[in-house]
Amino acid sequence: MSEKIDNSIKKQIKDSEHIIKVLHNNSKGSTIYLVGCSHISDKSSKAVQDLLDIVKPDTVFLELSEDRKDHLTISDEQVKAELERTPRIRWFSSDLSIFLLSTVATFYHYSSKITKYTSGEEMRTAFKYAKENKCTVVLGDRDQIQSWTKAVNSIDGKSLLKIYKSLCGVAYLVNKSSESEIRQLLIKYKEDLDDLSKGADFDLDFFKDYPTLYKILVNERDRYMASTLRDSPGKTIVGVVGRAHLPGIAKHINDPIEGFKVRTELEETTSPSFISKYGLPLSIVAGLTLPATLALSSFYTIRKRMFPKSNRPSVVVGFLCCIGTELAITDSYISDIFKKLERTSNLE
Numbered sequence: 001m002s003e004k005i006d007n008s009i010k011k012q013i014k015d016s017e018h019i020i021k022v023l024h025n026n027s028k029g030s031t032i033y034l035v036g037c038s039h040i041s042d043k044s045s046k047a048v049q050d051l052l053d054i055v056k057p058d059t060v061f062l063e064l065s066e067d068r069k070d071h072l073t074i075s076d077e078q079v080k081a082e083l084e085r086t087p088r089i090r091w092f093s094s095d096l097s098i099f100l101l102s103t104v105a106t107f108y109h110y111s112s113k114i115t116k117y118t119s120g121e122e123m124r125t126a127f128k129y130a131k132e133n134k135c136t137v138v139l140g141d142r143d144q145i146q147s148w149t150k151a152v153n154s155i156d157g158k159s160l161l162k163i164y165k166s167l168c169g170v171a172y173l174v175n176k177s178s179e180s181e182i183r184q185l186l187i188k189y190k191e192d193l194d195d196l197s198k199g200a201d202f203d204l205d206f207f208k209d210y211p212t213l214y215k216i217l218v219n220e221r222d223r224y225m226a227s228t229l230r231d232s233p234g235k236t237i238v239g240v241v242g243r244a245h246l247p248g249i250a251k252h253i254n255d256p257i258e259g260f261k262v263r264t265e266l267e268e269t270t271s272p273s274f275i276s277k278y279g280l281p282l283s284i285v286a287g288l289t290l291p292a293t294l295a296l297s298s299f300y301t302i303r304k305r306m307f308p309k310s311n312r313p314s315v316v317v318g319f320l321c322c323i324g325t326e327l328a329i330t331d332s333y334i335s336d337i338f339k340k341l342e343r344t345s346n347l348e
Helices: 002-012 042-055 076-084 096-115 121-132 144-153 157-176 179-194 196-209 211-230 243-252 259-266 274-306 315-345
Strands: 020-025 030-037 059-062 136-139 236-242
Touching: 002 030, 002 042, 020 211, 020 243, 030 042, 030 243, 042 121, 042 236, 059 121, 059 211, 096 144, 096 157, 096 179, 096 274, 096 315, 121 136, 121 236, 144 211, 157 274, 157 315, 179 315, 196 211, 211 236, 211 243, 211 259, 236 243
Parallel strands: 030 236, 059 136, 059 236
Antiparallel strands: 020 030
């Protein structure tokens, strides 16, 4: 039976050797068919559907945590309504993890809206199959907020600066590109993700410059999901996870440590570093006050040389005027970017 399933997978699912791993759970004797997906790829959804139809599993495992289970039952009308809303980046949140999560959510929002494909559809496809075929559903990932908070609490100044640099680079690219160019860039990005032959390395490239984020958002979650898979019921299991998690889960599926102990250890919180606690507010304060200080300093220096006997205007008023001008310019710049993304999403 196993050989027949393996042959069917090879014949029916393109690039199956890159996106599907067949694992054996030594502790329970179960067979796990793990499929690695891109979260904004219709080809991934088809691969998931095809694998489920071939394997007919007892259990469906999803790379989701309980805090995200509503994502599975959202209707098409709700998805459409959600995409009509303008996302909001939490610039002035004191919590760096909330800021970063809102940034990631904004990226997925416009990626879905512009490419006309809803992110996470592969998870809904698997959940729908499980409900229709009375399979056990296991949501086996660590809590999303917990993972991001833990990652941010361990972030260092160098990594934070790299993140800011990347965000500024994206903002500049969107601002200088036309709507059609933005659309083509995102479509090209989606086509790259649709190329399932690229395997896990393509998704892991982002983390090369962020070893701390890799450790917590990829490696630790690999161990966490492997432990949940190890404890999952059923003799035949289909696991639907992000492509980047395939190698790590395969590596840890038969770790000798009890799954409960692994999850307890990985759910322990870490104290925030100085950078994670104060990095965002300090960056905003520095970004506003430094240009204002330089502008005022230059203004007073020039004014003193040109009009040495004139009365000196209020420093406080000048400083506040500079900051007000900066806020107005920044708000206009960001607003223009969001308007351009909205116009881009309306292109056919």
